[in-house]
Each structure stands twice: as C-alpha cells, then as structure tokens.
Amino acid sequence: MKLETRQKELLKEIVENYIKTVKPVGSNSLCKKFKCSSATIRNEMAILENLGYIEKNHISSGRIPSEKGYKYYVENLMKPKELTGEDVLKLQTIFNNKGLQLSDAITKCMEIISDLTNYTSVVLGKSSNENLLKQVSIIPIDNLKVVALVCTDKGIVESKQFFLPPNTEIHEVVKTSEIINKMLIGTPINEISERLEYEIKPIISKQVNQYETVYNIFYDAFKDFVNNSNVHVSGKAKIFEQPEYNNANDIKRLVNKFEDETYIKKIEENNDNGKADRINIYIGDESEFDENVTIIKSKYNINGEEGTIAIIGPKRMEYDRVVGLLNYINKEINSIEKRDDHE
Numbered sequence: 001m002k003l004e005t006r007q008k009e010l011l012k013e014i015v016e017n018y019i020k021t022v023k024p025v026g027s028n029s030l031c032k033k034f035k036c037s038s039a040t041i042r043n044e045m046a047i048l049e050n051l052g053y054i055e056k057n058h059i060s061s062g063r064i065p066s067e068k069g070y071k072y073y074v075e076n077l078m079k080p081k082e083l084t085g086e087d088v089l090k091l092q093t094i095f096n097n098k099g100l101q102l103s104d105a106i107t108k109c110m111e112i113i114s115d116l117t118n119y120t121s122v123v124l125g126k127s128s129n130e131n132l133l134k135q136v137s138i139i140p141i142d143n144l145k146v147v148a149l150v151c152t153d154k155g156i157v158e159s160k161q162f163f164l165p166p167n168t169e170i171h172e173v174v175k176t177s178e179i180i181n182k183m184l185i186g187t188p189i190n191e192i193s194e195r196l197e198y199e200i201k202p203i204i205s206k207q208v209n210q211y212e213t214v215y216n217i218f219y220d221a222f223k224d225f226v227n228n229s230n231v232h233v234s235g236k237a238k239i240f241e242q243p244e245y246n247n248a249n250d251i252k253r254l255v256n257k258f259e260d261e262t263y264i265k266k267i268e269e270n271n272d273n274g275k276a277d278r279i280n281i282y283i284g285d286e287s288e289f290d291e292n293v294t295i296i297k298s299k300y301n302i303n304g305e306e307g308t309i310a311i312i313g314p315k316r317m318e319y320d321r322v323v324g325l326l327n328y329i330n331k332e333i334n335s336i337e338k339r340d341d342h343e
Helices: 005-021 027-034 038-050 067-077 085-095 102-117 170-184 189-207 211-228 248-259 261-265 319-342
Strands: 054-056 063-065 120-125 133-142 145-152 157-163 231-234 279-283 294-302 305-313
Touching (some): 005 027, 038 054, 085 319, 102 120, 102 231, 133 170, 305 319
C-alpha cells in the first residue's frame, strides 16, 4: 500500500520527534502540529501501525518508529543535514593538514564525528595482504631505544618503539633493516613474517651478534602492523551513553563484539556496484553486526587506497546528521583525488 502525503508527513514527524526526545509520540502533539482533529490523526496512525511503520510503546499510549518505519524514513523522507560552520571547520582543518597521510586524516575525522554524534566510528583500511612493503626504517632515540617505521606502497606508516636489551648494538639493528629493504621490498605485509624467518634470519645469524634479539624487533614490528594497521574504532563507550542501552546483557554483548576484530571486520563495505562514496544504511538485523544497532557506512577509493568508514549507533540514530557528515568526508576525499590528478 502506497502512503498518502499526510501519512508520510506523520511518519516523518514521529521518527524525527522520537529521535530527538526518545519519548513515544502521542496523537495530541500531532493534532497541534498538523492542525487536524484527534480522530483524523488516530485514524492515520492506525493505518501506519497496521502497515508496520510504527508500533505501540508498552509504557504509554504513544507510538514509536519500527525498523520498517526507520527504513522507509531513510529511503523516502530523510534529507541529509547541512553541516554547521563549526563542524566544517573541525573537519576541514584535518584535511588541510598536508603533513597527514590520507589514512590518518580519515581516521582523525572519524574520531571527530564520533565526538560530535556520541556514536562509535570505525575505519577499515585495506587488509595487510594488499599493502606491499615500501620501506622499513630504524630511528635511534638514544643508546637504549629505537623506533621502527614500517611504510607501505599505499602510504600507510606504522611505528613501534623498542627498548634494546643490554649488549645490543644499534648499528646491527640498522644493518638488519638495510638487508630487509634490499630483499623484501614489494612483499605483501602479511607474508613478511614468514620471509623474515626463512630468508632474513639465516643471513643475519652470520652477520649480527645479537641476531635473535634483532630479529624479534622486526618480527614484532611487522606483527603489530598486520594486527593494527587496518582497523580503527573510536568512541566504543559512546554508544552506551544512548538510553537504548540500559540492559546489562545488551551492553555486554556489544562490548564483546567491539573487542572482537572478526565482528568489526564484518562492517567492511562491499558495494555491489563497486561505487565508492555511496552511503548505505543498515538497520537492525540488516547490519549483520547486532540487531540493536544501525550502521551507516561508505566505501572510499583514493589513488588505489581503499577502505570503509562507518558510524554505529542506535536504531534511533540522527540519520540526517550522520549522512550529512559522511557526505562531507566523501566530498573531501574526492577533492583530494582531483587535486592530486592536477598536480
């Protein structure tokens, strides 16, 4: 059944009112808004309820949106909200920072969006098997401390600080990094550990006194890169500030999922049409993450660097604001690509 104009307007008002107040919407407030009799409003609400777009709240006589109602709203009634000047300034400052890698800029912007919305943000970069080693560098801090930098062909840089055990010479660590650069550049990051074991270790065992210690420095640096480089979650606790999450079991279930990388990686966007920057909204079970959340996500692809950005919040999410924010991020990413093409 196709909704009539007034029914659409009523549904839009119920959804947006409930998102804002977290209170069931009664017919009295709608009568004032639409200047209709209570009988007319109740009749229209009964139709919306019979069609499954709204449902009765057990605490009061008001109605709240159902999953079906939220879906109809985002597909037919919602318009992305324009960003405030303050929001634009915060995000623009990050993208205008030429010293940041794109992946770092995206991660920082998603952290800001998490703060602005009080929802959880996720950035999933390309998996490590699609990042090839470009260079590994050792930066001495003092006689007992070094920083290992791992750089990939996708522009991702990860650093790890190490304290050197006694009798370990920094020049031997640097020498090993030179051997790795000579032999392993162009290797997928997730294959480095195996090649370190079977190709690099036999060589340094003959040339480096503390070769076991030095080998472990590089093994740990690459292991951390594989584990950490492509998953960034911000504001894990923020979602629990929403009133929907007042049940201990619900909170425990979601906390466990946020800590499980397997679940987080399920969020990765695989658009059927392959189009980057298209925003997709998955409500409840559609999210394949948890029945009590909405996930709004988008894929990006800039100069060969691909990934997914996502916001996780309650089904009672500020859809228009989140979509507006992600639209802005996508626009900025695209402008970087166009700028790079002209340089």
